[in-house]
Amino acid sequence: MYRRLIYLTVLLFLCSCERVIELDLKGVDAKYVVEGTLSDRAGDCRVLITQTKDFDQNNDFPGVQGALVYIRIHGDNPASTPGDTVHLTETEPGVYEAPAFAGMSGETYTLEVALDESRFTATSTMPAKVNLDTLYVTNENYFGETWKLANLILPDPAGVENFYRCIQYINGKKSEQLFLLDDDLVDGLDFESKLYMDPGLDDDERIHSGDSLTVELLCIDRAVYKYWMSLDQSSRGNGSPITPANPVSNLRGGALGYFSAHTTQSRTIVVP
């Protein structure tokens, strides 16, 4: 919301002079980046391992090869066997997958990565699946213009804290923004939510009549929610006044990134 306020202020003073500047940023030793995902759908169990680069280098992040990657099952869900491990094999450089493996709600998983002398671990619990009931589009007066925004309704389960991440695709193109929801004020109720887009977006990045609109709903655990929330707040380099910092990760062992065990469900509509 704060960025919207700043946006409004800048509108008021009618000067927002942007200029590319040179910064003398000191580089640091490369750090491993582990991005691990596991959903309740086979084919989503994937771990990407890359490394950080200095600011002035290009944006190709080659995969890091030769890691040993396992997911250990805690056995909280009666349907699974405690202590079972799933091995993820390297299918492309830096991409480790177990294509047949799907997770289960209520189960806790630990990702283990062994790479050179380092060992990284992270634990994540796959929450109960919440149904994405309805997806529809409304016209909104948004900073004086009419925008089409996606709306969704989901029946939030009572008595448990729920965290959601939505991913929006317009004609198959993923929107850059992170849409994060929690059930703080709507526990146990029909959770109706609008996916607000960045008011600075160009017209071709917005939703229009005739577009194919897909929203994917991920039910994530608290730690993963915190990861995305903190990443959005302070790591995207967007000039927000919030003090920049690395996102709060659930990985231990000194790598950047996260491990998320989540459920997934998508809905697609044609925008009227």
Add this chain to the structure above:
Amino acid sequence: MNQRRRFKLLLLFFFSPLPFFVHLSRAQTVSSAPEQERYTVSGTIQSANTGETLIGVTIMAGTIGTASNEYGFYSLTLPKGSYQLEVTALGMESKIIPLMLDRDIALPIQLEEAAQSLEGVTVTAPSDGRSLESPQMGVEQLSAEEIKSIPVLLGERDIIKAMQLLPGIKNAGEGSSGFFVRGGAADQNLILLDEAPVYNASHLLGFFSTFNSDAVKNMTMYKGGMPAQYGGRLSSVLDIKMNDGNNQDFGVSGGIGLISAKLNVEGPLQKDRSSFLITGRRTYADMFLKMSNDSTINGNTLYFYDLNAKVNYRLGDRDRIFLSGYFGQDRLGVGELFGLDWGNGTGTLRWNHIFNNRLFSNTSLIFSNYNYQIAIRSGAADFDIFSQIRDWNLKQEFQWFLNRNNVRFGFNTIRHSIRPGQVSSNNANIHSEALQTRRSWENAVYASNTWDASDRLTLTYGLRATAFSVIGEGDFFQLDGEGNITDTLRYGKGEVVKTWFNLEPRLAASFRLNENSSLKASFARNVQNLHLLSNSSASSPTDKWVASTNLIKPEIADQVSIGYYRNLFRNRYELTVEAYYKDLQNQIDYRDGADIHWNGNAIETELLFGIGRAYGLEWHLKKQAGRFSGWLSYTLSKTERRINGINSDRWYNARQDRTHDIAIVATYQLNPRWTLSANWVYYTGDAVTLPAGKYRIDDEIIYYYTDRNAYRMPDYHRLDLGATWLLKQRKKFSSELTFSLYNAYGRENAYTISFREAESDPNTTEAVQTAIFKFIPSISYNFKF
């Protein structure tokens, strides 16, 4: 040293000098004028034109003198004899009053406003509060009159922004009315309007201050060595007194500027006895928004208004009652979707009583309120969030003017209640919830004495004792090292959760080296029990005030400072050099990734604690006399923090750490009609955190950060120009036009630095700086009749 012994020593220190003083002063009396009787001359000093009481007026009888207090009262005790009392004040004609002192004399004094009062900078008196004798240091004073000519942003005169041009006081960003004093945070400034604390002194996202300069009589900023009557914040006290209202004649003044209009009405209710004042201001930026054809602009709301009102009544010669109030409100809205309203309200009821020619009393009952309300109207998400901080405050102070001693003592009791957040909704699909109200009770007793130990040496020594009690009902917590709750303690209504006791010694001394110069030194401890939590570098109306709890300890600052004061060229120039070192304990910061808005009752789980230090050297050269006036200020300083859990527990530069900070302010009276002015500022860019590298997550570029605040924003500099054209000046009516050009050479000063895929090569990343104010001209019209 254990706590008890320290306390004893403090007590000893505090009380032991009294007999010593009596002894010393008696010895002096004996040597200079044996067996001589002493009498007191006392009274209230007023402006002859308006009846406004005058603060900080110097009254000298030869080398001995005093200054009028914040209610215009003075009392001077001298040996029997005949004197020439020399009375001088900024903006007023000096006066010499012959006096035969052979008994106690009540002498009310009236001063005429100096000629050219609309632009009156032709004053030869020393600036208030900067006398060579006074041990008070680290003090800055400005009157509304003095800041009139300084060029300003969008034509809106702002007393706080004028203050930011003084050494040791730094703005909290481009165009911001927030400020940092000697390395302190923005919430460590106690901002008082007629004694009532103002919790959010900014309008319009910080670009304007809440103080309408038309209603302000006087403004004093203490950067160090705070007198014992002030407490509750670490870094500074900004004490603003409103005008009382003209008790001689009715008057109307006002102004129309680019973004706001102001009107001030004042006059006697009963001539000489009582008067009133009402001042209002409203911005109409939103009118411009509505006029715009651009639909992205005209659907929004953006304005603020202020209202100041005051009445006072004189009940005989000894009693005076004041009732003053302030109300301000900001409204900001994005179409129908989102609204944010916030505002302060304060009220002060004061009673001045003169017991006798040496004992003055002031009793104040003060109310202060700050709240904000967020309205979300977005389909099903239809709810309001309300938050409030409210104080009831009773203050009693006595001032006792003894021979060569000026004693102040009193007490202060404040009841704070903070409602951190309350959600209400008409939609059945949203829960209405409220965070627990936090209550606390803050008590203080203090005493201090200013003692003219000799013709050269003056000392102030004081002590403030504070007790801050955290009161139920509510849940309080125990945490482990990771910030997880290990135990919840439930307290009932009125139960005391924790009381924090602190002693705050305040010491100051001045030593007169010669006619023209003096040395000063001071030490002060300050304690702060209300803390503003903000995880961002820009102030937001929704930043959270929290009181100390069982886990949040009172913030403590110890500051030592020394100063060299010198008047140059027959008092036409003043040079002040001060050095300070400040040590800060129990500083607070958010954890990374803290959920700052709705994190339940256990706010402590999101906090980290640490220490800080700040030191610096401030130079101030000021010229007040003549057609050309102004000042040069330069601050060289360092400000650091060390917070457990941030930056690997190492010291890092605080955001407000600016190595060099320079301001030049100049005003030139070209002829009786035209006054020209200019100011130029330069400072080292703020400390910022910039990325050490980058990586990819979820197909987006994410930045990798190592050291907190290890880099600098580009250096900042800016020139502003101004001109005032006096259209008419008659006894009945005067008017003027003021022109300003903010950022005259169009420097693009970086407001933020952001990163994005390079436009030329999307496979690389570039840094982009955004500037917000470039050549902002403005014009405003002011009148008075």
